[in-house]
Amino acid sequence: MLYLKKYLTEGLIQFTILLSLIGVRVDVDTYLSSQLPPLREIILGPSSAYTQTQFHNLRNTLDGYGLHPKSVDLDYYFTARRLLGEVRSLDRLQVPSTELSAWLVHRDAEGPVVSSPQSGSSSGIALENASGGLEEVGNPEGSAMRGNGSLDQGYVQESEENLGAVAPEDSNELHNDSRSNNLTKEDIDLIDILWRQDIDLGAGREVFDYSSRQKEEEEEEEEKKQSEEEEEEEPTGDGWRNGLNQLGEGPVDGETGECIPQQLPSLVDRTALSLQECLRLLEATFPFVEETEFPGSVFPVLEDSSEEGPFTSSSQGPLLSPLLPETDSPLDREQQWQDIMAIMDLQDMEVNEAADPSFNTSSASSSSGVDMGSLTDFSLSAHTPINQDVSLHQASLPSCSQDFPGGFFNPELGSCPMEAVGAGPPAALLCLSSGNSSDVNSTFGATNLTDVLLPPRLNGSSNGTGLPDPLTGLLEEALLDEISLLDLALVEGFNPAQASRLREEFDSDSGLSLDSSQSPASPSGSETSSSSSSSSSSSSSSSSFSEEGAVGYSTDSEAVDFEEGGAVGGCYQPEFSKFCRMSYRDPSRFGHLPQLEHVAHNHTYNLAPSPTDQSPAPGGVGKKGAGREKQQLQQDFLDKQQSRDERRARAMKIPFSNEKIVHLPVEEFNELLSKHRLSEAQLALVRDIRRRGKNKMAAQNCRKRKLDTILNLEQGVEALRRDKARLLREKVEFVRSLRQMKQKMQSLHQEVFSRLRDESGRPYPAGEFSLQYSSDGSVLLVPRRLCDEQQQPSRKPEKKQKEKKK
DNA sequence: TAGAAATGTCATTCT
DNA sequence: TCAGAATGACATTTC
Numbered sequence: 001m002l003y004l005k006k007y008l009t010e011g012l013i014q015f016t017i018l019l020s021l022i023g024v025r026v027d028v029d030t031y032l033s034s035q036l037p038p039l040r041e042i043i044l045g046p047s048s049a050y051t052q053t054q055f056h057n058l059r060n061t062l063d064g065y066g067l068h069p070k071s072v073d074l075d076y077y078f079t080a081r082r083l084l085g086e087v088r089s090l091d092r093l094q095v096p097s098t099e100l101s102a103w104l105v106h107r108d109a110e111g112p113v114v115s116s117p118q119s120g121s122s123s124g125i126a127l128e129n130a131s132g133g134l135e136e137v138g139n140p141e142g143s144a145m146r147g148n149g150s151l152d153q154g155y156v157q158e159s160e161e162n163l164g165a166v167a168p169e170d171s172n173e174l175h176n177d178s179r180s181n182n183l184t185k186e187d188i189d190l191i192d193i194l195w196r197q198d199i200d201l202g203a204g205r206e207v208f209d210y211s212s213r214q215k216e217e218e219e220e221e222e223e224k225k226q227s228e229e230e231e232e233e234e235p236t237g238d239g240w241r242n243g244l245n246q247l248g249e250g251p252v253d254g255e256t257g258e259c260i261p262q263q264l265p266s267l268v269d270r271t272a273l274s275l276q277e278c279l280r281l282l283e284a285t286f287p288f289v290e291e292t293e294f295p296g297s298v299f300p301v302l303e304d305s306s307e308e309g310p311f312t313s314s315s316q317g318p319l320l321s322p323l324l325p326e327t328d329s330p331l332d333r334e335q336q337w338q339d340i341m342a343i344m345d346l347q348d349m350e351v352n353e354a355a356d357p358s359f360n361t362s363s364a365s366s367s368s369g370v371d372m373g374s375l376t377d378f379s380l381s382a383h384t385p386i387n388q389d390v391s392l393h394q395a396s397l398p399s400c401s402q403d404f405p406g407g408f409f410n411p412e413l414g415s416c417p418m419e420a421v422g423a424g425p426p427a428a429l430l431c432l433s434s435g436n437s438s439d440v441n442s443t444f445g446a447t448n449l450t451d452v453l454l455p456p457r458l459n460g461s462s463n464g465t466g467l468p469d470p471l472t473g474l475l476e477e478a479l480l481d482e483i484s485l486l487d488l489a490l491v492e493g494f495n496p497a498q499a500s501r502l503r504e505e506f507d508s509d510s511g512l513s514l515d516s517s518q519s520p521a522s523p524s525g526s527e528t529s530s531s532s533s534s535s536s537s538s539s540s541s542s543s544s545f546s547e548e549g550a551v552g553y554s555t556d557s558e559a560v561d562f563e564e565g566g567a568v569g570g571c572y573q574p575e576f577s578k579f580c581r582m583s584y585r586d587p588s589r590f591g592h593l594p595q596l597e598h599v600a601h602n603h604t605y606n607l608a609p610s611p612t613d614q615s616p617a618p619g620g621v622g623k624k625g626a627g628r629e630k631q632q633l634q635q636d637f638l639d640k641q642q643s644r645d646e647r648r649a650r651a652m653k654i655p656f657s658n659e660k661i662v663h664l665p666v667e668e669f670n671e672l673l674s675k676h677r678l679s680e681a682q683l684a685l686v687r688d689i690r691r692r693g694k695n696k697m698a699a700q701n702c703r704k705r706k707l708d709t710i711l712n713l714e715q716g717v718e719a720l721r722r723d724k725a726r727l728l729r730e731k732v733e734f735v736r737s738l739r740q741m742k743q744k745m746q747s748l749h750q751e752v753f754s755r756l757r758d759e760s761g762r763p764y765p766a767g768e769f770s771l772q773y774s775s776d777g778s779v780l781l782v783p784r785r786l787c788d789e790q791q792q793p794s795r796k797p798e799k800k801q802k803e804k805k806k
Numbered sequence: 807t808a809g810a811a812a813t814g815t816c817a818t819t820c821t
Numbered sequence: 822t823c824a825g826a827a828t829g830a831c832a833t834t835t836c
Contacts, residue, residue, distance in 0.1 A: 666824065674818090691825095696814060698826055703813085705827085813833080820827075 244795060645689045652682050654689075661686055662693030 642650065646658050654661070655676050666673060669690065673683065749771055756764050764781065772782045 597832055692815065694825065695816075695827095699814070699828080702829095810836085812835085814831085815832075818830105820830080821825085 101519060161279055235640050645692060648685055649689060654678075654682060658693065660698075663687045752779070 094373065508647055564702055643658075649661075656672060660672065661669070673686065753766065753769075753771055754763065758764060769781055770787060771785050772780045772787065775782060
């Protein structure tokens with residue numbers, strides 16, 4: 001459990017980081033607020049729920065150095081991080097978006113006004129709690145995206161800052177055309193437009209009739225209570241699926257077990273149920289995710305498994321009660337996700353059938369932002385869970401292609417490279433694919449976050465790639481691998497081809513590129529050609545034996561097939577691999593030598609043609625003549641395949657392989673000879689084979705050493721050239737500095753000499769006097785005549801020495 | 807078809 | 822003294 005917790009926690013943290021990367025705000029500080037002390041305690045408190053989170057990832061990448069994971073300052077850190085992100089986003093291209101928030105405003109029959117934004121889970125919660133008097137459920141500061149049809153009483157377009165300023169008296173009875181005097185004409189027109197569009201979609205005016213809708217809500221509440229009671233009674237097995245069915249998807253198909261969608265009574269209920277479904281699905285899929293009372297918050301809370309067990313008590317009551325037993329295995333989660341996507345497929349199908357095709361077209365084109373089209377997009381919002389936890393103003397996503405150029409948003413990676421769950425209820429799904437558009441910018445430049453957060457099939461297009469993978473698998477296998485490869489490519493300077501090759505090597509079990517396709521003559525597929533051995537270190541020693549010589553450089557089982565026909569042949573033995581360190585064949589070692597790059601000879605001239613060439617004609621099979629021809633062909637093939645020594649050994653009926661002859665130590669070799677009674681000719685041949693084999697290896701080693709010597713010499717020459725160039729530069733610098741010093745000395749000498757005066761105050765003539773510098777640093781004014789006399793005695797001995805030498 | 811390159815083989819020397 | 826390594830020279834084969 002601890003491992004799973006850590007595993008999922010890391011995944012969620014990574015997912016949160018990804019959300020922050022694409023500009024989606026994660027209000028961790030909201031979760032850390034004082035309104036939810038237990039939550040804060042779980043995260044920051046003494047429990048171990050937080051210790052497993054590897055915040056070093058954050059601290060390594062962000063500005064959180066030195067911040068202890070349990071530090072209370074972490075919320076300040078997150079707040080600062082969010083603000084920093086907002087500041088950084090200022091320089092990004094932001095498509096101006098219409099910030100539209102829909103508020104569910106109605107007056108309770110008995111109590112004060114309930115003003116709740118139609119946002120996410122709160123909408124469903126608000127409907128449930130509508131009869132309860134004054135209860136503010138919505139996020140006071142978060143903007144919301146409305147689910148179409150969920151606007152039961154009126155649409156109010158408000159900026160985010162004004163959301164909380166809607167006075168109860170202003171929002172009263174909007175649906176009855178008792179519009180507030182504070183509403184502008186634009187608001188009224190907007191309301192009318194939305195209203196007409198909803199009516200066009202089939203939502204009759206009765207939908208917005210509060211009394212009829214209230215009845216439906218009451219009925220729905222009763223159903224929910226019943227279903228919850230049943231869930232409590234039957235919390236195991238497929239209870240969560242049954243709960244879903246009872247909540248909105250209708251009966252279960254007896255054969256397939258899938259939920260059969262049924263026509264919902266109203267768009268309002270549809271939306272509410274969809275949100276509830278999403279909550280339930282999220283709860284069921286991620287039992288550790290706990291819904292909070294903050295609809296505007298995204299960050300899921302990790303349960304403290306040590307205290308809460310596999311299920312976490314929901315603050316929302318039975319609505320978020322655990323629906324699933326503990327299913328830790330990835331298979332179970334994957335199964336759950338398949339069920340989720342199946343349900344959503346059914347929903348999507350239902351809507352597509354019911355919706356006007358022209359409307360679908362408009363919905364598909366409305367992905368560029370939250371506009372009226374997206375608001376009335378039935379396929380988007382009427383039935384699908386919308387992540388309204390994400391602030392709408394944060395939905396003004398910059399073009400993610402700027403941040404991830406060709407990276408993990410590459411459409412080639414799949415239509416949905418990352419579908420993640422756990423971003424926060426009620427939106428359980430997050431898909432970063434381009435959805436119904438292949439243009440990445442069209443998706444991530446969109447302000448309609450539903451285009452981003454909803455899976456593509458919910459956006460009106462099916463990617464056809466099957467069911468999505470669970471969060472963990474996607475994060476750790478696809479996305480992170482992609483990011484890792486991308487990072488690797490960026491850091492290491494890999495070009496895409498190299499990265500692709502690297503991926504192939506990762507995919508390979510052995511990590512070696514056998515590249516058997518380059519050895520067409522290999523009938524068994526295990527033998528590599530000489531060219532491949534020249535181009536790959538992994539198969540560097542695979543060809544020598546089969547080509548010409550008898551020595552066993554091969555580490556492959558190349559000649560085993562032929563050994564069956566005779567006593568000789570390549571009998572691979574593991575101990576012979578020690579002779580295969582022919583690394584000089586690895587061209588990568590000499591990759592820096594341009595003169596060696598073009599060397600890619602195929603010395604498989606002793607290899608037989610490709611198996612397709614050897615295969616006899618189909619018509620000749622079964623005939624004796626054809627059989628003889630086949631045998632003859634095989635014999636020829638064997639002859640060609642084997643080296644001369646092997647053929648000789650086979651002709652002389654040597655009872656052991658050439659590899660043994662060559663590679664066995666002397667003692668074992670002699671013992672082998674003693675075991676078999678061989679004739680003189682056989683013994684001579686065996687000794688010749690051994691001698692030639694040894695010599696062949698020696699020759700190869702010798703050539704390797706030669707090449708190494710040449711390379712070393714070349715490197716030495718290069719080093720010497722570099723040293724020479726460096727010394728020349730240093731010499732030039734020294735000469736230059738020496739010249740400057742001489743010039744300074746000369747000028748100083750002239751200045752000092754010009755200032756010298758004799759007893760009568762006259763300057764000394766430069767032709768008669770000069771300055772001399774003693775070793776102690778003193779300067780003497782010496783007549784030139786004396787200087788010449790001092791220098792002459794020292795010159796005379798030199799002359800004498802020269803004369804003596806002569 | 808000539809030439810380059812790789813490789814095998816022989817003779818010789820050295821260890 | 823012998824086995825084996827090292828190496829120059831030459832042959833063979835492929836490209």
